Amino acid sequence: MHTIHTLGGNxxxxxxxxxxxxxxxxxALGTAFEAGQLGQLTQLSPRPSIVVEKPxxxxxxxxxxxxxxxxxxxxRLAPLTIAEAIASHLTGDKIxxxxxxxxxxxxxLGHRFVAAELQRILELKGDYGRTVPExxxxxxLEFVSANPTGPLHLGHGRWAAIGSSLERILQFxxxxxxxxxxxxxxxxxxxxxxxxxxxxxxxxxxEAVELPDGSYKGSYLKELAExxxxxxxxxxxxxxxxxxxxxxxxxxxxxxxxxxxxxxxxFDRWYSERSLHQAGAIEAALADLxxxxxxxxxxxxxxxxxxxxxxxxxxxxxxxxxxxxDGGGEALFFKAADFGDEMDRVVKRADGNTTYLAADIxxxxxxxxxxxxxxxxxxxxxxxxxxxxxxxxxxxxGHPADSLEILIGQMVRLFKTNPETGQxxxxxxxxxxxxxxxxxxxIEEVGVDAGRWFLLSxxxxxxxxxxxxxxxxxxxxxxxxxxxxxxxxCCSILRKAPExxxxxxxxxxxLRPDGSAWLETPQERALALRLLAAPDEYRFAAIDRAPQRxxxxxxxxASDVSQFYEHCPILPPxxxxxxxxxxxxxxxxxxxxxxxxxxxxxxxxIEPRESM
RNA sequence: GGGCACGUAGCUCAGCGGAUAGAGCGUUCGCCUCCGGAGCGAAAGGUCGUGGGUUCGAUCCCCGCCGUGCCCGCCA
Numbered sequence: 302m303h304t305i306h307t308l309g310g311n312x313x314x315x316x317x318x319x320x321x322x323x324x325x326x327x328x329a330l331g332t333a334f335e336a337g338q339l340g341q342l343t344q345l346s347p348r349p350s351i352v353v354e355k356p357x358x359x360x361x362x363x364x365x366x367x368x369x370x371x372x373x374x375x376x377r378l379a380p381l382t383i384a385e386a387i388a389s390h391l392t393g394d395k396i397x398x399x400x401x402x403x404x405x406x407x408x409x410l411g412h413r414f415v416a417a418e419l420q421r422i423l424e425l426k427g428d429y430g431r432t433v434p435e436x437x438x439x440x441x442l443e444f445v446s447a448n449p450t451g452p453l454h455l456g457h458g459r460w461a462a463i464g465s466s467l468e469r470i471l472q473f474x475x476x477x478x479x480x481x482x483x484x485x486x487x488x489x490x491x492x493x494x495x496x497x498x499x500x501x502x503x504x505x506x507x508e509a510v511e512l513p514d515g516s517y518k519g520s521y522l523k524e525l526a527e528x529x530x531x532x533x534x535x536x537x538x539x540x541x542x543x544x545x546x547x548x549x550x551x552x553x554x555x556x557x558x559x560x561x562x563x564x565x566x567x568f569d570r571w572y573s574e575r576s577l578h579q580a581g582a583i584e585a586a587l588a589d590l591x592x593x594x595x596x597x598x599x600x601x602x603x604x605x606x607x608x609x610x611x612x613x614x615x616x617x618x619x620x621x622x623x624x625x626x627d628g629g630g631e632a633l634f635f636k637a638a639d640f641g642d643e644m645d646r647v648v649k650r651a652d653g654n655t656t657y658l659a660a661d662i663x664x665x666x667x668x669x670x671x672x673x674x675x676x677x678x679x680x681x682x683x684x685x686x687x688x689x690x691x692x693x694x695x696x697x698x699g700h701p702a703d704s705l706e707i708l709i710g711q712m713v714r715l716f717k718t719n720p721e722t723g724q725x726x727x728x729x730x731x732x733x734x735x736x737x738x739x740x741x742x743x744i745e746e747v748g749v750d751a752g753r754w755f756l757l758s759x760x761x762x763x764x765x766x767x768x769x770x771x772x773x774x775x776x777x778x779x780x781x782x783x784x785x786x787x788x789x790x791c792c793s794i795l796r797k798a799p800e801x802x803x804x805x806x807x808x809x810x811x812l813r814p815d816g817s818a819w820l821e822t823p824q825e826r827a828l829a830l831r832l833l834a835a836p837d838e839y840r841f842a843a844i845d846r847a848p849q850r851x852x853x854x855x856x857x858x859a860s861d862v863s864q865f866y867e868h869c870p871i872l873p874p875x876x877x878x879x880x881x882x883x884x885x886x887x888x889x890x891x892x893x894x895x896x897x898x899x900x901x902x903x904x905x906x907i908e909p910r911e912s913m
Numbered sequence: 914g915g916g917c918a919c920g921u922a923g924c925u926c927a928g929c930g931g932a933u934a935g936a937g938c939g940u941u942c943g944c945c946u947c948c949g950g951a952g953c954g955a956a957a958g959g960u961c962g963u964g965g966g967u968u969c970g971a972u973c974c975c976c977g978c979c980g981u982g983c984c985c986g987c988c989a
Contacts, residue, residue, distance in 0.1 A: 358933065367931050370969065380969080403969080405932070448989075488989055574989095601987090632987050643916080643985090650987040657989045682983050685917050711918065712983070759926070762918055764982070766925065771938085776951060778938065786949085793949055801948080841929065853927060856936080864953085872948045913949085 315433040315475070317836035318418070322364055322408060323351040329390035330368070338386035340376035355834065362399070362407030363830055369404040380404025410830070412818035416811035418833050422893040423809065430836040430900055433475045434843075440476050441668050442468050444679035445561065446483035449554040450494045451519050454737035455713045458564065459765060460679045461740070462756040462906065463710065465566040466848040467677075469904045474843035479569040479673075482561075483664060486550060487574040488657065493517065495546025501526030502545065506535050519737075525552060560740050564749055565906040577663045583655055586666035587648060590635060595697045596648070598631045604644040635662070640693035640702075662694050669700060677706045677846070685709045708846055710761040717769040725768070747772040750907045754781035757905055758852040780856050785910045787859040787866075788902065791895035792911040794871060798888060801872045803881075809889025810882065819886035824868045828861040829890060832897045839904065848905065855901045862894055 334345050356365045369384035384400040391398045397409040422429045444464030445457050471478045497516040505526045590596050604610050630651035637646045648659040668676050688707050695705040715728040743752045751772040759765050777783045842850040870876035871887045899909035
C-alpha cells in the first residue's frame with residue numbers, strides 16, 4: 302500500500318512530486334469511499350482526475366488539490382465535508398494537511414520529506430527528473446526540413462531550437478524519439494537553383510547574362526559561382542543545368558548540416574525527398590490510397606464541380622488557369638474532403654507529374670511503415686493551411702487523426718537598436734532579395750546559448766520579437782546570462798569549498814539529530830521546493846510540447862539561487878560563525894541545485910557554464 | 914470572402930478550469946562594497962480586447978463582434 306508515510310526518498314519510483322501526491326490523494330479517496338464518507342458517490346472508476354497544483358500564495362500550502370469541489374456534485378455533499386474526509390486519511394508525519402475555505406486540501410511538505418527528496422537528487426544526479434509516460438510511444442519528430450537552396454534563416458533556427466529541445470525533453474519523459482530532417486531536394490526548384498548558379502557562374506566569367514525570373518538571388522550563390530570560376534575557370538561552361546543543381550545542392554546541404562550541428566541540433570536521419578521517388582515510394586503510397594478507394598480521376602475536384610468552393614483568394618478562384626498548359630486533361634485527386642479538408646487535392650497532375658503533396662503522402666506513409674505510432678511535425682505558420690490535408694492523409698491511410706501532430710510555430714522578427722536614432726528598429730528580412738538573417742549570422746552576433754534561449758523562451762504560437770541588444774547583453778537583464786551566471790556561481794562555491802576548509806563529503810545531512818531541518822530560512826526552503834518541482838516541469842514541457850516552460854523554470858530557479866546566495870552564506874570567512882553542520886547542509890543544497898540547473902539547461906541545449 | 918494564431922502592467926512576455934492574475938525591462942523609493950563584480954529589498958502600475966454562454970468556479974472552454982499577423986495553386 303502506497304501511503305503518505307512512504308512518500309519521498311523512494312529512488313525506485315519514477316513518479317514526479319505531483320504524481321506522488323495525486324497517487325496518495327487517490328488512495329485516501331479510496332479509503333474515504335470504503336468508509337462510506339463520500340455520500341451518494343457510487344463508484345470510483347473511472348478514476349476521477351486529481352488535479353494537484355502549486356498555489357500562487359504560500360498560505361495555501363506547497364501544493365493543493367481542488368478535488369473535493371469537483372466531487373461535490375456526484376457525492377451530493379458540501380465540498381468542505383469531502384475535503385475533511387479525504388484529509389483525515391492523508392495524515393502522516395511527512396506532510397501537513399489542512400482544509401481551506403471553499404473545499405481546497407492544502408499540503409505542506411515536511412522537513413523529512415524535503416530532505417529525502419534532496420537526497421534523491423544527490424543520488425540520481427543527471428537522471429533526476431526522468432519520468433515514465435502513462436502510454437509509452439515511439440515518436441518521429443520532424444523539423445526544419447528546408448530546401449537545400451540556401452543558408453538556413455532565423456525562422457529555421459526557431460524550429461531547430463524547439464525541435465532539438467523537444468526531442469531531449471520527450472526522451473527524458475520516457476518516450477522513444479527519433480528526429481528527422483526532410484530534404485526537399487526534388488522538383489523544379491532544384492532546377493531553378495542550378496540555373497541560378499549557372500548564370501552566376503557565367504557572370505563570374507565576365508558574361509553579361511541576366512538572372513531568370515524568380516531565381517535565387519542570395520549572395521551565397523554568387524560566392525559559390527565565384528569559387529567555381531576561380532577553381533575551374535571556364536571548363537564548366539558546357540555542363541548542363543543539372544550539374545549545377547547537383548553541385549549547389551551538395552554544397553548548400555553540407556553547409557546546412559554544419560550550421561545545425563553548431564546550433565546543437567542533431568538529426569537521427571536526413572531523409573531525401575528524391576529518394577522517395579527513386580525507391581518508388583510515391584507510386585506505392587498512391588497505390589495504397591487507391592486500394593482504399595481514396596483517389597479518383599477528374600478534370601476538377603468534386604467540390605469545384607458542385608460549386609461548393611466559396612470565399613477563395615484570387616488565385617484559388619481561377620482553378621482552371623492551368624488548362625491552357627496541360628490541355629485540361631484529367632488529374633488524379635485525393636479525397637481529402639472526406640476527412641475534413643475543404644476540398645479534394647491533386648496528387649498527380651494532368652500532365653502526369655506528381656505533386657508535392659504526393660511526395661509528402663509517400664513520406665508520411667513511409668513513416669507509418671517504419672512503425673512510428675506518433676508523428677510530430679514542426680511547421681511554420683506559413684504552412685498551416687496544409688495541416689487539414691495532411692491530417693486527411695493520415696486518416697485515409699487508416700491511422701487516427703491525432704497520430705499525426707503538427708505543431709505550428711509563428712514567425713520570428715528581429716529587432717536592433719539603431720545607433721543613430723537610439724530607437725529599436727525591426728531588421729526587415731526580404732526573401733525576394735535573398736536577404737534573410739541566417740542562423741550563422743545569429744550565432745556570430747549573440748552565440749548559440751543566447752540564440753537558442755530567446756528562440757525557445759516563447760510559446761510556439763507567439764511571434765518571437767528577437768531583441769539582439771538584449772541577447773548580447775552581459776548583465777543580469779539578459780535572462781540567459783542570469784541563469785548561466787547562477788550556475789557558474791554554484792560551481793564556484795563548490796570549487797572553493799575545499800580551499801576554505803570544507804571538503805565535499807560523500808553524503809550530506811539535511812536534518813538535525815532531532816529530525817528538524819537545518820535548512821529553514823525562506824530562501825532555502827523556496828530553493829529546495831523549486832528543485833522538487835523540476836520533474837513535473839520536465840513532464841509538462843513534454844506533454845504540452847512546450848520547451849518554453851523550461852526557460853521559465855530555469856529563470857525562476859536562478860532567481861531562487863540568487864536570493865539564497867544573498868541571504869545564506871556558506872563558506873568561511875563570511876559564514877565562519879555558523880555551525881559547520883548548517884554550512885554543510887547548505888553546501889548539499891548547492892550541489893543539488895547545480896545538478897537541477899545543469900539538467901534543465903541541457904534539456905534546452907544550452908551550456909551549463911562552470912565559469913563566465 | 915474563408916482558415917489558423919494572437920490581443921494580459923508603459924514595453925516584451927509567462928500563466929496545466931481553481932483561492933488575492935505573475936516575471937523581466939522601464940518608473941519611484943530605500944539598502945549593499947559582498948563566498949564570484951556586473952547587485953538586494955520594496956512600491957506604484959490591470960474593466961486579462963469586447964459582448965454573451967457553459968461551470969460550484971473562466972485570463973483559460975464555446976459562440977458573436979473589433980483589432981493585428983500569417984495563409985488560401987494541377988508551386989514546393
